[in-house]
Amino acid sequence: MRRHPPDPTGRTLVTDEQQRPPAAVVFDALGAAYEKAFAGSEAHRRSLERLLGRLAPGSRVLDVGSGTGRPTAETLADAGHEVLGVDVSPVMVELASRQVPAASFRCADIRELPLDEASFDAVCVYFSLLQLDRREQADVVRRLARALVPGGHLVLATVPLDVEGVEAVFMGQPVRVTSFGVPDLVAVAEGAGLDVLEREETLFTPAHPDAVPEPHVFLHCRRRRDGA
Numbered sequence: 001m002r003r004h005p006p007d008p009t010g011r012t013l014v015t016d017e018q019q020r021p022p023a024a025v026v027f028d029a030l031g032a033a034y035e036k037a038f039a040g041s042e043a044h045r046r047s048l049e050r051l052l053g054r055l056a057p058g059s060r061v062l063d064v065g066s067g068t069g070r071p072t073a074e075t076l077a078d079a080g081h082e083v084l085g086v087d088v089s090p091v092m093v094e095l096a097s098r099q100v101p102a103a104s105f106r107c108a109d110i111r112e113l114p115l116d117e118a119s120f121d122a123v124c125v126y127f128s129l130l131q132l133d134r135r136e137q138a139d140v141v142r143r144l145a146r147a148l149v150p151g152g153h154l155v156l157a158t159v160p161l162d163v164e165g166v167e168a169v170f171m172g173q174p175v176r177v178t179s180f181g182v183p184d185l186v187a188v189a190e191g192a193g194l195d196v197l198e199r200e201e202t203l204f205t206p207a208h209p210d211a212v213p214e215p216h217v218f219l220h221c222r223r224r225r226d227g228a
Contacts, residue, residue, distance in 0.1 A: 034067060034092075037206040044126065047155055047218045048075045050198065051122060054153050054220075055081060059121035062086065062147065064110050064140075065128020069096030069103060072124050077102035086110055087128075110140055115147040122153040127216075130177050134164060137178070138188050145192040148223040154194060160185060160201070160217040169210070182217055194221035 038044070048071065055061075059081045063073045066085025073085045073096060083103035087093050093107040106113075111132070123144045129137045144154060162181040167174065180188060186196055198220040203213045 033208075037208045037211065038204075039070070040207055041204050041216070043200055043202045043204065043216060043218060044157070045071060045075075047126075047157065047200065047220070048072060050220055051124070051153060051155055052076070052079055055079075055122055058082060060084075060119070061122045061124065062115075062120045062144070063103075064123065064125045064144065066096055066103075066105060067092050069100035069105065072126055073103040073105075074100045076124075081122075086113060110144075111136060115143055117146055118149045118152075120147050120152060121149055122155075123148060124155050126155070126157045127159065130158060130179055131175060133178050134180065137180070138191070141188055141194075142192040145194050145221075145223055150223055150225040152223045154189075154221045154223070156185070156189060156219045156221060158185065158217060159214055161215070185217065185219065189219055189221050193224050195224060196221050 052075070057080060061076050061081050061083050063076070063083055063085040066073050066087045067089075069085060073083045077083045077100055083100075085093075085096055085100075085103055085105040086108050087096070087105070088107065088109050090107045093105045096103070096105045110128075125141075125144065129140060132140065141154075141156065148154060159177075159179055160182045161177075161179045162184070164178045166177050168177050169175070179185075182199070182201065186199075189196055196219050198218075200218045202216050202218075204216050205211050205213045
């Protein structure tokens with residue numbers, strides 16, 4: 001870790017990079033390369049098609065970890081839905097705003113973003129929680145479930161590995177990864193008041209020189225109408 005000398009008053013200088021969430025630093029560095037690496041995921045596109053088939057016209061959708069806006073926000077906005085994308089990376093938010101002008105994007109940490117009860121018809125969470133610890137992931141899923149209207153839909157996709165705080169290299173960037181195996185991920189969703197309607201598990205190899213096949217899981221969930 002790079003150390004920074006104290007300023008003349010004796011205080012340690014803290015850079016903007018140190019203050020930002022680690023995911024912001026990683027995805028600022030990746031930028032459009034992330035979109036290119038994952039553009040070939042047919043399972044992601046199938047997942048979006050399933051969601052589109054469940055949404056009423058003009059639905060309000062929250063895209064958590066919206067990245068470059070493609071394919072999620074773009075697909076939903078092109079279908080006529082009102083999309084708000086949220087990402088911790090200002091580079092990603094700038095790219096998404098330029099590439100998908102029909103959607104709105106905010107640079108924010110989903111853990112801190114105020115979310116009104118029952119304010120979205122659907123929420124998408126595609127691979128955006130992997131750098132949070134397990135407690136934080138479960139808390140975020142619960143908050144997102146409460147932000148859905150009763151009967152609203154949540155798509156939760158991740159790399160389903162039973163790992164916690166594992167140091168790894170992702171597309172050349174150092175990351176710390178935490179995830180759940182599929183049964184535990186299903187339990188997180190159900191504990192948040194969601195019913196799991198469908199599940200797809202697949203292997204995908206990103207288009208990157210250092211990539212290896214990685215497992216992906218897509219859970220399609222619905223908020224219970226009784227709010228339980």
